[in-house]
Amino acid sequence: MKASEIFQVYKDNIMPTYNKVPLIFVKGKGSRLWDIKGKAYLDFFPGWGVGNLGHCHPKVMQGVRDQISKLIFVPNNYYHPFQAKLAKELIYWAFPGKVFFCNSGAEANEGAIKLARKFGASTGRFEIITFENAFHGRTLATLAATGQKKYQAGFEPMPEGFKQVKFNDIEAVKAAVTDNTAGIMLELVQGEGGVNVGARDFVLTLRKLCDEKKILLIVDEVQTGVGRTGKMFCYQNYGITPDVMTLAKALGGGLPIGAMIARKELGDILTAGMHASTFGGGPVICKAALGVLNAVQKEKLLANCRNMGEYLLGKLNNLKNSHPVIKEVRGMGLMLGVELDIEGKEIVRKCMDKGLLINCTHDKVLRLMPALNITKKEIDKAVTILGEALG
Numbered sequence: 001m002k003a004s005e006i007f008q009v010y011k012d013n014i015m016p017t018y019n020k021v022p023l024i025f026v027k028g029k030g031s032r033l034w035d036i037k038g039k040a041y042l043d044f045f046p047g048w049g050v051g052n053l054g055h056c057h058p059k060v061m062q063g064v065r066d067q068i069s070k071l072i073f074v075p076n077n078y079y080h081p082f083q084a085k086l087a088k089e090l091i092y093w094a095f096p097g098k099v100f101f102c103n104s105g106a107e108a109n110e111g112a113i114k115l116a117r118k119f120g121a122s123t124g125r126f127e128i129i130t131f132e133n134a135f136h137g138r139t140l141a142t143l144a145a146t147g148q149k150k151y152q153a154g155f156e157p158m159p160e161g162f163k164q165v166k167f168n169d170i171e172a173v174k175a176a177v178t179d180n181t182a183g184i185m186l187e188l189v190q191g192e193g194g195v196n197v198g199a200r201d202f203v204l205t206l207r208k209l210c211d212e213k214k215i216l217l218i219v220d221e222v223q224t225g226v227g228r229t230g231k232m233f234c235y236q237n238y239g240i241t242p243d244v245m246t247l248a249k250a251l252g253g254g255l256p257i258g259a260m261i262a263r264k265e266l267g268d269i270l271t272a273g274m275h276a277s278t279f280g281g282g283p284v285i286c287k288a289a290l291g292v293l294n295a296v297q298k299e300k301l302l303a304n305c306r307n308m309g310e311y312l313l314g315k316l317n318n319l320k321n322s323h324p325v326i327k328e329v330r331g332m333g334l335m336l337g338v339e340l341d342i343e344g345k346e347i348v349r350k351c352m353d354k355g356l357l358i359n360c361t362h363d364k365v366l367r368l369m370p371a372l373n374i375t376k377k378e379i380d381k382a383v384t385i386l387g388e389a390l391g
């Protein structure tokens, strides 16, 4: 198909649910993507948080190739070795508990919400507190948890039982907790909401409050998980343990998987018939995810993330000194935001024209989340392009 034909078929036959950029990609390797005309791009936002290993990592490809030639799918009423291996591996990296496998971030969060409701049911508690500028997904329950009016408009009424309070404001949380509260759900670094980092004191006090009131602390690690912030999971930067954690995006190395992990005492709350997902944790995707976790460990990507994160942060702060249009640079590990005084859309487009892919969220926050195996040379190149784009 020619480029013009592809654009036309999308226009005529695919629902217009995405703001699209007129680029057609045909090949990827590491932090490079090539479009249909053969132009190369440096990808500093690989797969919207999916590409923690960059594109087409050999360990992911090998796992998928091996498995696809043997057995592609096993339904969840049977067993296969790789779901067992992946669950064991996730629990090793996280905390003692049990895993539910699904296919996406929204689905993992939906599962966490159901678990919290079931947990609260015996004492009549059902409410989940979430935070302003959160993003938890696009299903109806996760939209209600997300709480942002711009995403909810036209889809009301929202499911009941969700309440939003100001992020990093512990007094607002305390005021919102009632006898109905079953869970508090948050991203420790809000991604879509503008790369807002959870304050240490806030997170520690939140954990304490949840313990005192027997409320589940649900940490959405869909974007921050699998090494993005320099630890395997972001909560480990704070020295806390959540009651429930959700994962997706980077876990499958480019293939769809979600996971909800609950600590041991909560692991048997959802029993047979209460929750399910046909494709959740199939053998091919589990092999891909095992490849991802193996690469993170063997290639020392957590250390690289911390080192390169610091290096990129320094470079971006240098840019800030020479470009007054930059208000603030913030983030954790390789999840960085550059808040501008102006709308960021045009900067993203200029970077794209110069061969650099980045994102803009919340209108004014440029979001940079390169692969965890990014190099100094690639960072230098990206920052030079960004500097030129900022003019």
Ligand SMILES: Cc1ncc(COP(=O)(O)O)c(C=O)c1O
Binding pocket: 103, 104, 105, 106, 107, 109, 135, 136, 137, 138, 187, 191, 192, 220, 221, 222, 223, 224, 248, 249
């Ligand atoms: C923190 C967070 N939670 C949940 C989701 C939803 O994930 P998915 O698009 O896989 O449903 C996202 C997606 O961007 C996210 O960033």
